[in-house]
Amino acid sequence: MNVMITKMKGTYDVTDDIGYLQTIEKKMLTVSKLFQYKEIRTPHFEATELFHRGVGETTDIVNKETYTFTDRGNRQNTLRPEGTAGVVRAYIENKLHADPVTPQKYFYQGSMFRYERPQKGRFREFRQFGAEAFGASSPEIDAEIIAYAVTFLRALKLNDVTVHLNSLGGKDSKTAYHSALNAHLKDDIAALCQDCQTRFQDNPLRILDCKVDAKHPLVNSAPKPIAYLTDEDRTHFERVQAALKAMQISYTVDENLVRGLDYYTHTVFEIKVSEALLGRQNAICGGGRYNHLVETLGGPPTPASGFAFGIERLIVAMKAANITPEPDRLHVFFIALGDQAKLATLAMMQRFRLGGITCNTDFLDKNIKGQFKQSEHQHARFVMVIGDAEIAEKTLEIKDQHTGETVKASLSKAYDTVVKLLTKGDVCEDCDHQKGAA
RNA sequence: GCGGCUGUGGCGAAGAGGUUAACGCACCGGAUUGUGGCUCCGGCACUCGAGGGUUCAAGUCCCUUCAGUCGCCCCA
Numbered sequence: 220m221n222v223m224i225t226k227m228k229g230t231y232d233v234t235d236d237i238g239y240l241q242t243i244e245k246k247m248l249t250v251s252k253l254f255q256y257k258e259i260r261t262p263h264f265e266a267t268e269l270f271h272r273g274v275g276e277t278t279d280i281v282n283k284e285t286y287t288f289t290d291r292g293n294r295q296n297t298l299r300p301e302g303t304a305g306v307v308r309a310y311i312e313n314k315l316h317a318d319p320v321t322p323q324k325y326f327y328q329g330s331m332f333r334y335e336r337p338q339k340g341r342f343r344e345f346r347q348f349g350a351e352a353f354g355a356s357s358p359e360i361d362a363e364i365i366a367y368a369v370t371f372l373r374a375l376k377l378n379d380v381t382v383h384l385n386s387l388g389g390k391d392s393k394t395a396y397h398s399a400l401n402a403h404l405k406d407d408i409a410a411l412c413q414d415c416q417t418r419f420q421d422n423p424l425r426i427l428d429c430k431v432d433a434k435h436p437l438v439n440s441a442p443k444p445i446a447y448l449t450d451e452d453r454t455h456f457e458r459v460q461a462a463l464k465a466m467q468i469s470y471t472v473d474e475n476l477v478r479g480l481d482y483y484t485h486t487v488f489e490i491k492v493s494e495a496l497l498g499r500q501n502a503i504c505g506g507g508r509y510n511h512l513v514e515t516l517g518g519p520p521t522p523a524s525g526f527a528f529g530i531e532r533l534i535v536a537m538k539a540a541n542i543t544p545e546p547d548r549l550h551v552f553f554i555a556l557g558d559q560a561k562l563a564t565l566a567m568m569q570r571f572r573l574g575g576i577t578c579n580t581d582f583l584d585k586n587i588k589g590q591f592k593q594s595e596h597q598h599a600r601f602v603m604v605i606g607d608a609e610i611a612e613k614t615l616e617i618k619d620q621h622t623g624e625t626v627k628a629s630l631s632k633a634y635d636t637v638v639k640l641l642t643k644g645d646v647c648e649d650c651d652h653q654k655g656a657a
Numbered sequence: 658g659c660g661g662c663u664g665u666g667g668c669g670a671a672g673a674g675g676u677u678a679a680c681g682c683a684c685c686g687g688a689u690u691g692u693g694g695c696u697c698c699g700g701c702a703c704u705c706g707a708g709g710g711u712u713c714a715a716g717u718c719c720c721u722u723c724a725g726u727c728g729c730c731c732c733a
Binding site for chain 2 (some may be wrong): 227228278279280283285300301331333335336337338339340341345346347348349414425430433478479481489498499500502503504505527528529530531532533554556586587588589590591592594595602604606607608616618
């Protein structure tokens with residue numbers, strides 16, 4: 220045998236877990252429709268410059284986690300590390316701001332790439348489900364974004380979640396806050412951990428949610444962004460909360476919540492599941508308002524708000540919460556004995572399949588025992604044996620593997636009989652089978 | 658980028674220098690050429706993540722490397 224080539228570090232093949240992904244995608248589509256967000260698909264790679272300008276030069280994501288390469292035409296490409304920058308680019312490039320429908324609401328789903336050390340719920344190629352609403356500065360759209368995210372989780376039956384909410388304010392509030400924070404920290408910054416000293420230079424906001432210094436008096440006594448909101452920004456934040464209350468979306472204000480990406484303004488939020496479910500990487504969704512990004516990337520001044528879910532973390536959380544996807548059901552397994560019977564079986568299966576009944580048979584010329592074993596492996600609800608005798612008598616037995624009962628039927632009535640048995644039972648509730656389909 | 662733990666068949670897992678690498682589950686074949694699921698019999702790792710070293714002898718010791726996992730940084 221030749222030497223096996225294995226998957227790249229931090230990637231994974233979806234095999235047994237495909238049901239989780241399909242369930243998530245299904246709920247994503249139905250909830251997005253309810254909230255009237257349209258799907259948008261953008262490229263997996265973009266000009267490197269897009270992420271430098273969009274996500275921020277100083278962020279770790281851009282600094283040390285991007286997959287960047289020069290193509291044969293000497294262009295600088297980067298595999299997208301997040302979804303917003305690309306969607307914003309597409310929004311501008313396709314002049315979607317000129318569309319009469321306002322605000323423009325989109326969701327996206329797909330792989331993102333970050334070069335980092337894999338751990339629980341974190342991969343180098345990972346998937347996100349995200350949404351963006353362009354062109355509305357109202358607090359109500361922030362609240363809708365949060366409601367959308369929460370409704371999606373509810374559809375997945377993931378209820379043990381907490382919405383953490385905070386506001387950073389607009390430009391004026393942020394400037395005022397930054398100087399206050401700087402003044403508070405600058406004399407005693409040496410008392411904090413090494414990371415915080417670095418953060419003080421790059422991104423002082425992050426000192427607020429440092430885990431090492433969380434209980435340090437200097438951090439605890441640090442001013443909070445909320446205290447520096449202008450009246451207008453404070454009103455915005457209050458209206459977000461009023462809207463959430465009106466929709467009965469529970470949340471907690473977390474004054475220390477800041478976000479890692481540079482572009483956020485005003486409302487920021489994270490949705491976390493309990494650490495018991497996910498470990499330390501327990502944020503499954505992050506988002507907020509970004510009022511200047513569209514402009515930064517060359518579009519017209521456009522307020523926007525959005526969120527992003529980490530699909531892998533969602534799956535880990537679902538498993539931990541004992542949420543299982545709908546099984547893929549096999550209705551009938553045909554056991555064919557002999558060449559003539561095989562042809563008859565193929566004919567029957569085609570009839571059944573066109574009628575919406577899932578079925579399968581043996582393709583390896585196994586003996587009857589082997590075929591019965593396959594029917595078990597495939598969890599078939601019904602087993603039918605077709606051999607010379609059945610063909611001669613034009614009758615067969617339909618064996619219900621759940622109950623062990625057998626029903627006799629003529630070959631020509633077998634389909635109707637199975638449909639009758641299925642629709643009175645519970646098997647078909649999740650396979651979309653309808654009587655007389657196709 | 659940094660740290661802890663781990664790496665034996667499809668899966669779980671013995672083995673801690675000495676001939677042919679336990680065992681369980683799963684799987685395959687047969688007893689049983691038309692009805693399986695029980696039982697019995699048989700099969701299933703030229704090889705212990707990879708490479709190198711020590712030794713008469715290495716799955717077992719040493720080094721390197723790769724991968725997985727958990728955590729840090731950061732993020733979803």
